[in-house]
Amino acid sequence: MASPPAPALTRDPARLREQIATRLTFFIAGFSTAAWAPLVPLAKERLQLDEGALGLLLLCLGLGSIIAMPVTGVLTTRIGCKAVITAATLLTLLTLPLLAVLEGSIAMAMTIAVFGAALGTVDIAMNLQAIIVERNSGRPMMSGFHGLYSVGGIAGASLVSLLLGSFAISPLLAAGLISAMSLILLIIAMPGLLPYGDDSSEKPPLFAWPKGAVLFIGFLCFLCFLVEGAVLDWSAVFLITERGSDIGLAGLAYAAFAVAMTLGRLTGDRLRTILGEQRVLFVGGILAAVGFSMVAFVPSAYANLVGFLLVGAGASNVVPVLFSVAGRTRAMPPSLAVTAVTTLGYLGILVGPALIGFIAHLTDLRMAFALLVAATLFIAASFKVGKP
Numbered sequence: 164m165a166s167p168p169a170p171a172l173t174r175d176p177a178r179l180r181e182q183i184a185t186r187l188t189f190f191i192a193g194f195s196t197a198a199w200a201p202l203v204p205l206a207k208e209r210l211q212l213d214e215g216a217l218g219l220l221l222l223c224l225g226l227g228s229i230i231a232m233p234v235t236g237v238l239t240t241r242i243g244c245k246a247v248i249t250a251a252t253l254l255t256l257l258t259l260p261l262l263a264v265l266e267g268s269i270a271m272a273m274t275i276a277v278f279g280a281a282l283g284t285v286d287i288a289m290n291l292q293a294i295i296v297e298r299n300s301g302r303p304m305m306s307g308f309h310g311l312y313s314v315g316g317i318a319g320a321s322l323v324s325l326l327l328g329s330f331a332i333s334p335l336l337a338a339g340l341i342s343a344m345s346l347i348l349l350i351i352a353m354p355g356l357l358p359y360g361d362d363s364s365e366k367p368p369l370f371a372w373p374k375g376a377v378l379f380i381g382f383l384c385f386l387c388f389l390v391e392g393a394v395l396d397w398s399a400v401f402l403i404t405e406r407g408s409d410i411g412l413a414g415l416a417y418a419a420f421a422v423a424m425t426l427g428r429l430t431g432d433r434l435r436t437i438l439g440e441q442r443v444l445f446v447g448g449i450l451a452a453v454g455f456s457m458v459a460f461v462p463s464a465y466a467n468l469v470g471f472l473l474v475g476a477g478a479s480n481v482v483p484v485l486f487s488v489a490g491r492t493r494a495m496p497p498s499l500a501v502t503a504v505t506t507l508g509y510l511g512i513l514v515g516p517a518l519i520g521f522i523a524h525l526t527d528l529r530m531a532f533a534l535l536v537a538a539t540l541f542i543a544a545s546f547k548v549g550k551p
Contacts, residue, residue, distance in 0.1 A: 181299070238284075251281045256342035324413075393515050
């Protein structure tokens with residue numbers, strides 16, 4: 164494995180290529196992930212599924228991601244970020260159009276699992292590249308990288324909603340266009356992707372069970388990821404089934420969430436400096452709770468869009484703060500703490516969509532979103548975890 168170069172503050176063309184490639188990779192990941200959101204209600208209708216069955220189907224996406232995560236750590240160490248990001252992104256772009264047309268539930272479940280595994284692999288590998296690139300740059304860049312992921316989410320959800328609604332093109336063609344555009348961006352990014360996957364001699368284990376404060380931080384991260392997964396997979400379904408919206412309007416729910424998430428992330432570092440981490444956690448939890456209250460209790464699709472926007476604004480900086488706190492905790496070494504918190508966070512993505520589906524099956528989607536009010540209020544009440 165080639166040794167990475169030492170950190171440098173110079174505007175080296177190679178450094179700039181790496182930074183641009185990292186931004187493009189985050190954009191592609193957000194773009195392709197969000198493109199799935201407007202396709203979820205179409206899959207529900209095509210396969211004639213109720214909420215419970217759809218929840219089980221969506222569980223496959225999170226399961227695929229969780230299974231892939233430990234493998235990604237090994238692969239990036241052995242063959243580098245470039246190979247892993249390229250292969251996993253190509254797999255994502257190949258499976259996305261299939262999700263728009265497959266008829267059988269078993270075939271759909273298997274494809275969703277592969278799609279989730281590819282997304283999970285890209286997520287871990289691109290964040291590893293981001294850590295190395297940020298370290299080599301000598302300045303903070305992580306918020307900007309994650310901001311590009313959110314920009315991609317806005318673009319993906321909005322474009323697919325527009326194509327399906329206003330232009331009334333087929334779901335297959337819409338998904339195919341997303342894949343083609345993403346492929347072009349990937350080709351542009353490839354020269355700047357890192358051929359190595361580890362720039363230190365430290366080899367942390369694939370999994371470390373959290374303990375002490377890390378366990379509580381991980382639980383808060385679990386709740387926040389659960390919120391994000393619920394909005395991604397159920398917001399469009401909610402507006403169609405509970406508010407009678409058309410597919411074009413329903414697809415904008417995740418777009419509204421992603422817009423607020425993007426603005427929050429792009430201004431997050433400044434907000435943390437001005438307000439402090441405790442206030443960011445408290446205000447973020449309260450905003451998200453108000454947003455879910457509007458979704459659950461206000462019978463207006465347009466008011467619900469505002470609610471999803473508030474959820475995105477509130478949740479945007481919770482996870483970055485929690486990761487920073489985990490890295491400072493004395494309960495575990497920073498690398499192990501962050502690994503444990505990440506794993507618990509992704510369990511939220513795994514459990515969240517299915518849990519929403521089960522609750523909706525027993526009651527309705529309004530009750531499922533009402534329970535998320537309690538989850539976000541718990542985050543707000545736990546603000547003291549963000550030490551000044």
